[in-house]
Amino acid sequence: MRVLAAMSGGVDSAVAAARAVAAGHDVTGVHLALSRNPLSYRSGARGCCTQEDARDARRAADVLGIPFYVWDLAERFHADVVEDFVQEYSSGRTPNPCLRCNEKIKFAAVLDRALALGFDAVCTGHYARLVDGPHGRELHRSVDAEKDQSYVLGVLTAQQLAHAMFPLGGSRKTEVRAEAAERGLAVADKPDSHDICFVADGDTAGFLARELGDQPGNVVDEDGTVLGQHDASYAFTVGQRRGLRIGRPAADGKPRYVLSIEPVSRTITVGPREHLAVSVIEGAKPRWCGEPLDGTQECRAQIRAHGETLAARAWLDGDTLRVELAEPAVGVAPGQAVVLYDGTRVIGSATIAGTLAAATA
Amino acid sequence: MTTRSPHVYLDHAATTPMLPEAVAAMTAQLTRLGNASSLHTSGRAARRVVEEARETIAKALGARPSEVIFTGGGTEADNLAVKGLYWSRRAADPRRRRVLASAVEHHAVLDAVAWLGSVAGADVEWLPVDKLGRVDVDAVRSSVERDPESVALVTLMWVNNEVGTVQPVREVAAIARQHGIPTHTDAVQAVGQLPVDFAASGVDAMTVTGHKVGGPIGVGALVVRRETNLVPVLHGGGQERDVRSGTLDVPAIAGFAAALEIATAEQPARAATLAGLRDELIRQVRAAVPEAELNGDPDPSVEHRLPGNAHFSFPGCEGDSLLLLLDARGIECSTGSACSAGVAEPSHVLIAMGRDEERARGSLRFSLGHTSTRAEVDALGAAIGPVVERARAAGLVNVSGGTF
Ligand SMILES: Cc1ncc(COP(=O)(O)O)c(C=O)c1O
Numbered sequence: 001m002r003v004l005a006a007m008s009g010g011v012d013s014a015v016a017a018a019r020a021v022a023a024g025h026d027v028t029g030v031h032l033a034l035s036r037n038p039l040s041y042r043s044g045a046r047g048c049c050t051q052e053d054a055r056d057a058r059r060a061a062d063v064l065g066i067p068f069y070v071w072d073l074a075e076r077f078h079a080d081v082v083e084d085f086v087q088e089y090s091s092g093r094t095p096n097p098c099l100r101c102n103e104k105i106k107f108a109a110v111l112d113r114a115l116a117l118g119f120d121a122v123c124t125g126h127y128a129r130l131v132d133g134p135h136g137r138e139l140h141r142s143v144d145a146e147k148d149q150s151y152v153l154g155v156l157t158a159q160q161l162a163h164a165m166f167p168l169g170g171s172r173k174t175e176v177r178a179e180a181a182e183r184g185l186a187v188a189d190k191p192d193s194h195d196i197c198f199v200a201d202g203d204t205a206g207f208l209a210r211e212l213g214d215q216p217g218n219v220v221d222e223d224g225t226v227l228g229q230h231d232a233s234y235a236f237t238v239g240q241r242r243g244l245r246i247g248r249p250a251a252d253g254k255p256r257y258v259l260s261i262e263p264v265s266r267t268i269t270v271g272p273r274e275h276l277a278v279s280v281i282e283g284a285k286p287r288w289c290g291e292p293l294d295g296t297q298e299c300r301a302q303i304r305a306h307g308e309t310l311a312a313r314a315w316l317d318g319d320t321l322r323v324e325l326a327e328p329a330v331g332v333a334p335g336q337a338v339v340l341y342d343g344t345r346v347i348g349s350a351t352i353a354g355t356l357a358a359a360t361a
Numbered sequence: 362m363t364t365r366s367p368h369v370y371l372d373h374a375a376t377t378p379m380l381p382e383a384v385a386a387m388t389a390q391l392t393r394l395g396n397a398s399s400l401h402t403s404g405r406a407a408r409r410v411v412e413e414a415r416e417t418i419a420k421a422l423g424a425r426p427s428e429v430i431f432t433g434g435g436t437e438a439d440n441l442a443v444k445g446l447y448w449s450r451r452a453a454d455p456r457r458r459r460v461l462a463s464a465v466e467h468h469a470v471l472d473a474v475a476w477l478g479s480v481a482g483a484d485v486e487w488l489p490v491d492k493l494g495r496v497d498v499d500a501v502r503s504s505v506e507r508d509p510e511s512v513a514l515v516t517l518m519w520v521n522n523e524v525g526t527v528q529p530v531r532e533v534a535a536i537a538r539q540h541g542i543p544t545h546t547d548a549v550q551a552v553g554q555l556p557v558d559f560a561a562s563g564v565d566a567m568t569v570t571g572h573k574v575g576g577p578i579g580v581g582a583l584v585v586r587r588e589t590n591l592v593p594v595l596h597g598g599g600q601e602r603d604v605r606s607g608t609l610d611v612p613a614i615a616g617f618a619a620a621l622e623i624a625t626a627e628q629p630a631r632a633a634t635l636a637g638l639r640d641e642l643i644r645q646v647r648a649a650v651p652e653a654e655l656n657g658d659p660d661p662s663v664e665h666r667l668p669g670n671a672h673f674s675f676p677g678c679e680g681d682s683l684l685l686l687l688d689a690r691g692i693e694c695s696t697g698s699a700c701s702a703g704v705a706e707p708s709h710v711l712i713a714m715g716r717d718e719e720r721a722r723g724s725l726r727f728s729l730g731h732t733s734t735r736a737e738v739d740a741l742g743a744a745i746g747p748v749v750e751r752a753r754a755a756g757l758v759n760v761s762g763g764t765f
Contacts, residue, residue: 028685028689067685067688067689069681069684069685071681072681112755113682113755116751116754116755117682117685117686117751117752117755118686118751
């Protein structure tokens with residue numbers, strides 16, 4: 001196969017490309033330049049798109065003996081990921097930019113271009129497995145539960161998965177590092193990337209403040225009683241407890257949590273932990289990694305990256321995915337994805353749009 | 362893509378293979394001991410090689426040996442000319458702050474000039490070019506004559522490295538000379554393909570480099586009139602006329618001289634051969650891709666266009682995609698623009714010529730040299746049609762924002 005390997009400059013994508021080469025594919029490496037000004041993104045070892053990373057990726061491609069190019073996706077990335085991120089926060093939601101990047105950049109803009117150029121697949125260093133099942137290609141969790149990235153790939157459609165290649169899904173991170181060293185890849189010891197690549201200093205609140213300015217509003221309790229003021233509604237996430245700056249303690253003396261964020265009036269409603277509990281999740285824009293849901297299905301739901309899974313029943317109600325949780329859950333933040341699993345297999349996902357509180361459900 | 366065919370090298374403007382004579386001259390020196398600045402026997406032997414090379418180069422370029430200052434390549438020579446002239450001219454008269462440079466210079470000149478503007482108090486005036494990439498002589502004249510006393514220098518390349526347009530260097534140098542203003546020209550791409558005579562050109566400083574004429578990479582020269590003063594950029598032992606410091610690279614200089622001597626001696630024949638191949642290349646590309654637009658001067662004569670250069674825009678294509686697809690077929694060429702991270706920026710040359718960004722991005726430079734063959738041109742002719750079709754499909758994908 002003709003394979004386009006997306007090479008970030010990190011150890012995972014380098015080993016993924018190496019494995020594609022070793023499997024006998026005709027591999028070409030590309031580094032995705034995601035910022036017009038590379039210095040504005042995370043610098044040094046942790047970033048995904050600095051000049052140093054571009055150099056590391058090029059060096060890895062040299063070692064593998066494959067052609068290497070840099071593709072400029074800065075504009076698309078800015079429009080589809082960065083602006084979406086800012087917009088979502090300003091709408092009172094909590095987005096996941098890595099997921100958006102997979103959906104709109106790596107397996108859309110890049111994949112489309114790769115296919116048009118005559119490639120058959122896009123290879124990345126994601127920790128997830130592709131399994132050819134009875135109904136076609138399936139997306140499964142990585143064998144390394146700690147590194148598993150199936151959650152941020154849960155937005156991919158069957159068509160996208162058909163042209164994806166994840167050579168690391170069957171390996172543990174430690175094995176990948178060892179293999180990198182064995183193959184003479186200098187990135188073997190490079191630290192993992194964390195955080196959000198386009199937030200240069202890791203300070204998301206500061207980044208949002210620069211983008212959105214002050215957006216003050218009231219902090220109220222569930223009766224609408226004003227408890228205090230805040231500077232920026234986007235600094236809050238449903239389920240958050242710290243930084244509420246409420247003068248008066250609650251009558252019962254218990255801590256209070258963000259229950260909801262109303263973006264137009266910028267009102268933050270707070271209440272006790274019990275009121276965070278959610279029993280039904282409504283998901284918008286469902287996407288299926290294979291066959292769509294057929295009727296009501298028992299499954300497990302994951303509602304944030306690296307979160308645990310919850311027993312659930314899911315069904316489609318028109319364009320809305322409804323997920324009823326067996327046990328109420330807390331910290332279900334609109335904007336995050338709800339990803340449904342059948343064992344290790346990803347069924348599909350939707351963006352959390354609304355919730356029904358356990359008490360009223 | 363699976364079988365990478367033998368190389369078709371159409372990127373001689375980036376660097377061209379070394380001539381066997383240059384390799385021989387260079388390797389003969391590699392095992393020889395001697396610092397050309399030492400006074401003992403070994404030093405004198407090395408010095409002799411350097412001075413013979415200097416004489417060879419001077420003769421080949423219409424200069425005097427004492428006018429040849431060896432450097433570590435074209436970039437260093439350009440920096441020395443631009444900064445050295447500016448500083449020395451300003452030191453002599455502080456009113457001289459204006460630097461006149463064409464908008465289509467190589468980055469070695471362009472960025473040096475821009476740097477003088479941003480940190481050394483220069484008033485930079487970018488000389489405009491027409492849609493063929495040629496500097497407007499009248500614009501230069503009016504710019505100079507507006508206030509000749511304030512001009513530190515004029516710099517205009519002999520021929521543009523991207524689109525191959527020959528510049529009116531002689532006319533511009535004559536205008537500057539009337540007012541006692543020095544002119545520098547970057548002749549890196551001209552030597553070996555165009556007749557280059559330093560004395561006859563009327564310029565005061567001229568950049569040449571080894572690796573574009575069949576010599577080694579990392580050696581070049583600034584040819585400077587004896588009466589022209591330069592402030593050094595590299596300080597140290599003052600080996601080269603007290604203007605350029607650093608122990609001379611004797612093997613590289615020997616290889617450079619051997620290559621330059623042959624390149625200039627063979628220039629008329631080479632120009633004719635390359636122009637013939639180039640015309641055939643243009644014909645084949647146009648036949649395969651009728652919408653392809655030739656950039657630069659369509660007049661094929663050596664007075665107008667570099668014989669080895671063919672530069673096209675392919676509407677609807679990304680230069681990156683074309684490069685990748687051709688590379689996968691073993692055909693090597695260039696988009697003519699890359700920054701350190703490898704992200705293609707639209708070429709400042711094409712932008713200065715009035716091309717829009719999209720057109721600039723969809724461009725490729727094919728450049729021929731002494732090893733080029735008709736078979737290579739035919740290979741490109743056979744590949745370019747399907748490659749452009751593919752790249753166009755990929756280009757459309759990117760504009761529309763995905764099909765999934
Ligand atoms: C017009 C021009 N000037 C200067 C240079 C730089 O020369 P060098 O590579 O020897 O530093 C080049 C070559 O890239 C060139 O084409």
